[in-house]
Amino acid sequence: MAADLPTPNANASPPPAASAACGTCVFNHAAQLRALGVDVSGHDHVVALAGNPNTGKSTVFNALTGLRQHVGNWPGKTVTGAEGGFGYRRRRYKLVDLPGTYSLLSDSQDEDVARDFLLFGQPDVTVVVVDATRLQRNLNLVLQILQITGRVVVALNLIDEAHRHGLSLDQRHLARELGVPVVPMAARSRRGLDALLEAIEQVALGTVATRARRVHHGDARTERAVRELAAQLLREYPGLANTRWIALRLLEGDPGIERAVTDGTLDRLSSPTPHAVSSETPGT
Amino acid sequence: MRNVHKGSPAGASTATTLDRLRRGQIATVTAVDIHGPQRRRLMDLGVLPGSRIHIDRVSPLGDPTAYLVRGSVIALRREQARGIHITVEQE
Numbered sequence: 001m002a003a004d005l006p007t008p009n010a011n012a013s014p015p016p017a018a019s020a021a022c023g024t025c026v027f028n029h030a031a032q033l034r035a036l037g038v039d040v041s042g043h044d045h046v047v048a049l050a051g052n053p054n055t056g057k058s059t060v061f062n063a064l065t066g067l068r069q070h071v072g073n074w075p076g077k078t079v080t081g082a083e084g085g086f087g088y089r090r091r092r093y094k095l096v097d098l099p100g101t102y103s104l105l106s107d108s109q110d111e112d113v114a115r116d117f118l119l120f121g122q123p124d125v126t127v128v129v130v131d132a133t134r135l136q137r138n139l140n141l142v143l144q145i146l147q148i149t150g151r152v153v154v155a156l157n158l159i160d161e162a163h164r165h166g167l168s169l170d171q172r173h174l175a176r177e178l179g180v181p182v183v184p185m186a187a188r189s190r191r192g193l194d195a196l197l198e199a200i201e202q203v204a205l206g207t208v209a210t211r212a213r214r215v216h217h218g219d220a221r222t223e224r225a226v227r228e229l230a231a232q233l234l235r236e237y238p239g240l241a242n243t244r245w246i247a248l249r250l251l252e253g254d255p256g257i258e259r260a261v262t263d264g265t266l267d268r269l270s271s272p273t274p275h276a277v278s279s280e281t282p283g284t
Numbered sequence: 285m286r287n288v289h290k291g292s293p294a295g296a297s298t299a300t301t302l303d304r305l306r307r308g309q310i311a312t313v314t315a316v317d318i319h320g321p322q323r324r325r326l327m328d329l330g331v332l333p334g335s336r337i338h339i340d341r342v343s344p345l346g347d348p349t350a351y352l353v354r355g356s357v358i359a360l361r362r363e364q365a366r367g368i369h370i371t372v373e374q375e
Contacts, residue, residue, distance in 0.1 A: 103328035107321050134355040137330045255321070 029122045032269050036121045043085060043094040045204045046121070050114060050145060051129035052138050053100035056157045058082075059187040060129050061097050064197075088197045093204070096123065102137070104144045105254065112256050118148050119242050120269035125203045127196070129155045132162035132169055132184070142178065143215065148245055150212030152180040153199045160186040179211035225251055237270035298372045302337065302351070303365035310338045311370035313353075318367040330354035331368060 051057040065084030082097040099110035130138035175182040181199040185192025202208040229247035249257040341350040
């Protein structure tokens with residue numbers, strides 16, 4: 001059964017740049033991922049699992065990986081959650097469980113970890129698990145993640161509980177509004193798991209074009225400042241991803257991002273280490 | 285006085301701050317007059333203009349108080365609650 005997918009559109013985001021850039025090599029971001037403590041060798045795609053606390057994120061994780069997980073804890077500021085893998089239609093996926101957070105913008109270590117992974121690890125797909133019974137609050141994180149990446153699948157979990165509470169959810173409308181696939185599911189009873197796997201595959205392969213809802217501040221002066229600072233960041237850190245987002249945070253005075261600039265995190269995560277560079281050599 | 289009465293004949297509402305909300309009353313947040321990381325945190329937890337809020341539980345000394353907002357319970361200190369502007373719906 002297919003998930004409710006937003007219809008492909010002319011000005012939709014392009015399919016994965018990674019495969020276009022280096023043919024068979026899927027991992028453009030292998031070096032950054034390694035710096036973040038995730039070894040992606042032997043896998044075709046990296047999938048991050050994000051969500052608020054208590055949304056059944058771990059249940060989704062276990063349902064996908066069949067409990068073949070190990071808890072990872074790497075030196076330095078890295079992903080502290082679990083890591084696992086699963087196969088679907090002959091492709092191997094690495095699943096990285098991010099800490100449960102309400103936000104990516106507050107200043108806590110869990111949020112730093114989740115944010116850094118999404119910003120610099122640039123997973124091929126990010127599954128955001130949301131609690132269908134507390135959709136309003138959960139959508140905060142969804143919208144924040146959509147500002148960083150459009151390669152998102154929303155897993156509308158605990159749908160059975162929502163129905164028991166007399167809530168009915170219009171997932172088609174939600175998918176249209178967010179611009180990414182929305183999959184209703186009840187991970188505890190493995191309901192919706194096939195649809196989730198299919199949606200992950202479609203976003204990973206770019207067979208469905210997502211068109212993430214971006215929040216616009218609509219102010220010319222802010223826009224100018226963001227553009228200027230983003231360009232400056234790119235000059236300072238060639239290869240740095242999501243410079244617009246980082247610039248906006250810096251303008252807002254986000255202490256976590258300021259720290260990432262001063263303590264060298266940005267530097268470490270912007271340019272790939274030499275041994276990780278694929279057959280493609282830049283500049284030749 | 286802080287209380288402002290808006291003259292609406294059908295259902296009058298009263299503007300005040302969250303620390304003055306009484307048990308059983310329901311209010312709508314109108315402004316968050318708190319700055320810096322705390323403001324961000326509150327908004328991430330669902331406390332933003334338009335959110336409906338009421339008291340869920342009160343600790344023995346009355347501080348902190350647990351509020352129900354957007355389907356979740358959050359505990360706030362009186363000091364924080366004072367910075368959150370609300371209009372109380374008339375029962």
